[in-house]
Amino acid sequence: MRIVVLAGGIGGARFLRGLKRAAPDADITVIGNTGDDIHLFGLKVCPDLDTVMYTLGGGINEEQGWGREDETFRVKEELAAYGAGPEWFGLGDRDFATHIVRTQMLDAGYPLSAVTEALCDRWKPGVRLIPMTDDRVETHVAVAPADGDGERRVVHFQEYWVRLRAAVPAEAIVPVGAEQSKPAPGVLEAIAEADVILFPPSNPVVSIGTILAVPGIREAIADAGVPVVGLSPIVGDAPVRGMADKVLAAVGVESTAAAVAAHYGSGLLDGWLVDTVDADVVGRVEEAGIRCRAVPLMMTDVDATARMAREALALAEEVRGA
Numbered sequence: 001m002r003i004v005v006l007a008g009g010i011g012g013a014r015f016l017r018g019l020k021r022a023a024p025d026a027d028i029t030v031i032g033n034t035g036d037d038i039h040l041f042g043l044k045v046c047p048d049l050d051t052v053m054y055t056l057g058g059g060i061n062e063e064q065g066w067g068r069e070d071e072t073f074r075v076k077e078e079l080a081a082y083g084a085g086p087e088w089f090g091l092g093d094r095d096f097a098t099h100i101v102r103t104q105m106l107d108a109g110y111p112l113s114a115v116t117e118a119l120c121d122r123w124k125p126g127v128r129l130i131p132m133t134d135d136r137v138e139t140h141v142a143v144a145p146a147d148g149d150g151e152r153r154v155v156h157f158q159e160y161w162v163r164l165r166a167a168v169p170a171e172a173i174v175p176v177g178a179e180q181s182k183p184a185p186g187v188l189e190a191i192a193e194a195d196v197i198l199f200p201p202s203n204p205v206v207s208i209g210t211i212l213a214v215p216g217i218r219e220a221i222a223d224a225g226v227p228v229v230g231l232s233p234i235v236g237d238a239p240v241r242g243m244a245d246k247v248l249a250a251v252g253v254e255s256t257a258a259a260v261a262a263h264y265g266s267g268l269l270d271g272w273l274v275d276t277v278d279a280d281v282v283g284r285v286e287e288a289g290i291r292c293r294a295v296p297l298m299m300t301d302v303d304a305t306a307r308m309a310r311e312a313l314a315l316a317e318e319v320r321g322a
């Protein structure tokens with residue numbers, strides 16, 4: 001079975017660990033979000049690609065869900081000693097090696113998709129990880145004036161999330177460069193050849209939404225003619241982790257499992273899993289033309305996540321047979 005998964009960072013990576021357990025013989029292609037990418041100290045950092053690579057490759061800092069395990073921060077300390085900012089983004093020594101190798105290869109002219117393939121040669125994530133595009137796309141966030149000074153500011157997503165902790169209202173989310181970008185080699189082919197397409201519980205705006213903003217990807221998925229099944233990142237009207245509620249508000253979508261399904265739309269989604277606490281919305285989602293089931297969606301461990309993945313694949317088969 002060929003499965004295509006649109007993945008953001010921590011939620012997507014953890015879901016993939018369960019999917020691999022649920023479907024060990026499947027051929028899984030991950031289309032990774034690159035809108036979170038940031039250039040720091042002359043290096044290109046790809047948080048969502050690295051989180052998938054490290055999580056599935058066994059190098060992730062498990063508690064954080066990002067960055068490397070057994071990390072040290074000597075380089076970060078030395079940079080700070082020189083007054084070289086920003087200091088708010090925690091780059092560890094081991095992680096720096098990934099960004100140095102990636103940047104060297106990009107500077108040598110390799111596209112990000114080839115670089116990602118090369119980095120995965122080391123990590124062997126057990127899935128094919130393709131960036132959504134080889135072109136530069138960076139999500140920026142327009143935030144309300146902090147102290148009412150009237151100036152609306154636009155900050156890089158990482159600054160909004162890591163430095164501001166999403167504590168100020170987000171008024172607009174802009175995937176800068178998305179309109180001019182094109183799907184990376186292999187993305188449209190993987191979608192066309194897929195037997196099922198999954199939207200894991202990643203951020204529907206800045207992760208999956210950004211991937212869908214690359215011209216051609218949303219249309220390819222809508223036209224793929226195979227079941228597209230998503231899992232709600234919102235449980236009981238709140239994101240399980242991260243700031244999905246804040247960025248959903250910025251795009252005028254309420255932070256509920258039903259609203260996110262409607263946001264993707266029945267033109268894209270055939271099936272939607274909500275958590276058992278949201279069982280009351282199943283009817284409403286089905287009225288919108290999207291088959292819906294309520295199952296436990298807390299990824300407490302790999303077994304629980306594998307059960308979720310099995311439920312998603314089962315719903316896909318139910319949709320296929322409909």
Ligand code: FO1
Pocket residue numbers: 008009010036045046047048050051066067088089090091095158161162
């Ligand atoms: N998240 C934080 O909350 N604080 C950090 O200092 C931080 C550093 C960091 C470094 C590398 C990396 O790949 C991810 C990092 N993240 C950090 C997480 C990152 O903001 C998120 O993983 C994604 O961008 C959102 O999914």
